Amino acid sequence: MTTESVTVRPAGPDDAGHIARLLHDFNTEYSEPTPPVDELAARCHELLAANEIHVLMIGEPPFGLALLRFRPSLWSNGPDTHLEELYVAPARRGGGAGRALLEASIELARANRSEHFDVTTAEADTAAIGLYESFGMVNRERGPEGPLMLYYELEI
Amino acid sequence: MTTESVTVRPAGPDDAGHIARLLHDFNTEYSEPTPPVDELAARCHELLAANEIHVLMIGEPPFGLALLRFRPSLWSNGPDTHLEELYVAPARRGGGAGRALLEASIELARANRSEHFDVTTAEADTAAIGLYESFGMVNRERGPEGPLMLYYELEI
Numbered sequence: 001m002t003t004e005s006v007t008v009r010p011a012g013p014d015d016a017g018h019i020a021r022l023l024h025d026f027n028t029e030y031s032e033p034t035p036p037v038d039e040l041a042a043r044c045h046e047l048l049a050a051n052e053i054h055v056l057m058i059g060e061p062p063f064g065l066a067l068l069r070f071r072p073s074l075w076s077n078g079p080d081t082h083l084e085e086l087y088v089a090p091a092r093r094g095g096g097a098g099r100a101l102l103e104a105s106i107e108l109a110r111a112n113r114s115e116h117f118d119v120t121t122a123e124a125d126t127a128a129i130g131l132y133e134s135f136g137m138v139n140r141e142r143g144p145e146g147p148l149m150l151y152y153e154l155e156i
Numbered sequence: 157m158t159t160e161s162v163t164v165r166p167a168g169p170d171d172a173g174h175i176a177r178l179l180h181d182f183n184t185e186y187s188e189p190t191p192p193v194d195e196l197a198a199r200c201h202e203l204l205a206a207n208e209i210h211v212l213m214i215g216e217p218p219f220g221l222a223l224l225r226f227r228p229s230l231w232s233n234g235p236d237t238h239l240e241e242l243y244v245a246p247a248r249r250g251g252g253a254g255r256a257l258l259e260a261s262i263e264l265a266r267a268n269r270s271e272h273f274d275v276t277t278a279e280a281d282t283a284a285i286g287l288y289e290s291f292g293m294v295n296r297e298r299g300p301e302g303p304l305m306l307y308y309e310l311e312i
Contacts (some may be wrong), residue, residue, distance in 0.1 A: 002205070009182060010271060029297070035232075040230070041269070043228075043230060044230070046228075047228055050219050052227065067230075069227060071227070072206075074200070074203070075190075076191075081268070085230075097194075106312060109312055115311060116310075116312070117309065117312050118307065118308060119309075120276075122297045122304065122305050122306065123303045123304055123305075123306055124302075125303075127295075129306075132308045134310065135310075136310055137308040137309060138308065139306050139307065147278040147280035147281075148278065148279045149277070149279075149306065149307040150275055150276065150277055150295050150304065150305065151275075151305040151306060151307045152275050152276070152293040153272065154238075154262070154273045154293045156265055156270060
């Protein structure tokens, strides 16, 4: 899959440094606390090697990524898919990279026989929301007039 | 831990039938599609035995459950914890069972060295929201005035 002739490809453990740098940039841009790049790289290497995370990257050197988790579903034989992170470096936004990464993510989920794909975001992130909704993703229970679905978290 | 002298206990693979019945009741109550109880029981047995899911139950026979997932975190050495299902049978609501199950869930997460605990819900489920907020769970990014955090899903 390409956008502006830029390929989306699956990451391997050798990409851990690129992934760590992008995740660090992401956290820094949004003023979130972040581990150092070296610590993130070591953890990403371990999680990639163990197939705990699946990462798609765009660009060489990479300027965007999608980070996915698969977990065995309660409701069907395939896994549920969670899009945990989706990031495109600020200078490369608006060129379809996010769309290409999301499309490749859903394709990867389907290829793994997943029937359920989900993500969380913030209501202020209108670009992400527009992208998700353009793929038919829904934020309401039981139809377009249903209640909003909300995400709650606790640091413990 | 007890509420009205009713104990919360961890489920083992032999509890798969109880879990399947409660999940089936949950789906039926909320008019969600649901696999048959036998199919759910077989899948729950497999996922419990593989430590893919962790379930806490209340009552004998059980009338409520919390179903958790642990996944290795990107951000810290312990796992992130996701509360995937929290259910109390209608006839037993209002007696503190949900609170006891959530409290035991957070304790189990802490015992596993988790630093992050999350759940999704619908804005219409005011009982769940009140419970989550009473434990300090937050639905807003970067402080109490921040944007709502939303959950999007896609059946693929």
